[in-house]
Amino acid sequence: MIITVQDFTGVYAEQPFMQELRAAAETSKDVHWLNCTKIVGTDCYCDDDAIKEINELIDNAGSSIFENRGNSTNDIAPQPSIHFFDNGNYHYMSKLWTDRVQEPFTLIVFDHHPDMQPPRFGGILSCGGWVKEVLDNNEFIQNVIIIGVKDELVETVREELSQSGEASILEKVTFIRESDQSILSSLVFRLSSPHSLYISIDKDALLPAYAATNWDQGSLTLDALKESITVLTAGRKILGIDICGERAHDFEGNEHHTVQEADRLNSELNRELVEFLQKL
Template sequence: MPAVTVQDFTGVYSEQPFMQGLLESAATDKNIHWFDCTQIDGTDCYCDDEAQAILRQQIESVGNDSFGIHFFDNGNYHYMSMLWTDSVQEPFDLVVFDHHPDMQPPRFEGILSCGGWIKEVLGHNKFVQNVIVIGVADHLVEEIREDLTQVNSAEILNRVTFIRESEIASLSSHFSHLTSLSSSLYISIDKDALSTAEAATNWDQGSLTFEQLADTLQTLAQNRKILGIDVCGERARDMGFEDTATADALNNALNKKIYNMLMTLATRGDSAPSAE
């Protein structure tokens, strides 16, 4: 069974019965790890060096011996995927589901952010080969090209493929491209790539359906080694929803479906390459 790690930065999981079930199970199940990160300073949107040191210790304590599933709160903490991928010690391709490119040049040099973590991965991780980002808003693709050109970093886009939001309706037509990825993958899911009918997040959302997400993951997992899968995109606790109970119920149901889907992939054996 894959290890499951939850890093709770805001306490939002307390509103979700399914996630509270994982918290209860963590007391007795060695495959489930729950970290209360609510008292760690310097983590919201930007992650400073002191916070990184604490979070890396958590990751190290879990270990990286096998495929793991990681939940880490809302999209402000998507930079956690950089910290998790830093523990990978073999070549891999990174597949990201996100409504945003997350490749912004840093406002403050050397500060890790939720909006620029993919750029940081491409810049310093010697094992990442290529990145594919699925569900990005069309206009943001063009904007990030301009932003990176202005700071003389446009060359990193040679290793990036975007599947835009406008292409989501025909996502299955891109499966042949997905099958050309390497035999080892790391997958990061920000639920803001999904439609508002599927999730309630703290960022503007795309139009991906759960069925499209599940079908794509099934395709990606065939005959490949999945090194890890991250899930973020909860609602922010201080962000007003007209009906927070409905938003929490929506996210609770989605997290349960995602968890069960990922467990099915792992236990079916699709997370490792087939014998040749």
């Protein structure tokens, strides 16, 4: 798999695994390190100028979710890419990556938040509303499954979309709530369609024992995340896999982790996710 890292805040500097990737990017065509720290207008909200600059950076690096690593056989699916893009404030990057999809697909999102808020500032892309933007604007999206969502936030989204007259969009969305104890059976039932998959992971869906993020976290275990992905991807084409949910760049420690513990935990998790995903 090709790996692209988008560094927005410098948070990866203290993660040994991510620094290994940064070093690999110097010589390997399979690893791209994109320095996004100088791009303005990106924190939580991404304005049009920033979107243009980010897309140009991706294009210039040659990173594509359809890059085939030299394989020219038409009946073999191209290798999917893994995209890292910092903390949860940049989860909207999944919208920019899925903009590049050119076939029908199902979007799978692991997140403690639904990320489906109606736009609050003139339709500007945000980390809290990017899933809705995909549903509104991507002609290839067939449906969305959001896994690990905080229960009460599901009802909040339903109310907000009803008030804005956009409740019909939920016909394409399945929420698997944090309290749902039958995640795998729900996934098997829902994924009867043959569509390709795009997977987006915000690590805040996980318990604090597995990750240190910049948003409130859920109760998903790492084993449950892996098992869900294994079930989801069986016999299906994967178009791309996104990973975000690092600690905030100004994190000073909390009741769960010191700064050093957070960096070690996230580095180990990122390594484990890459090793797992590369075996799919």
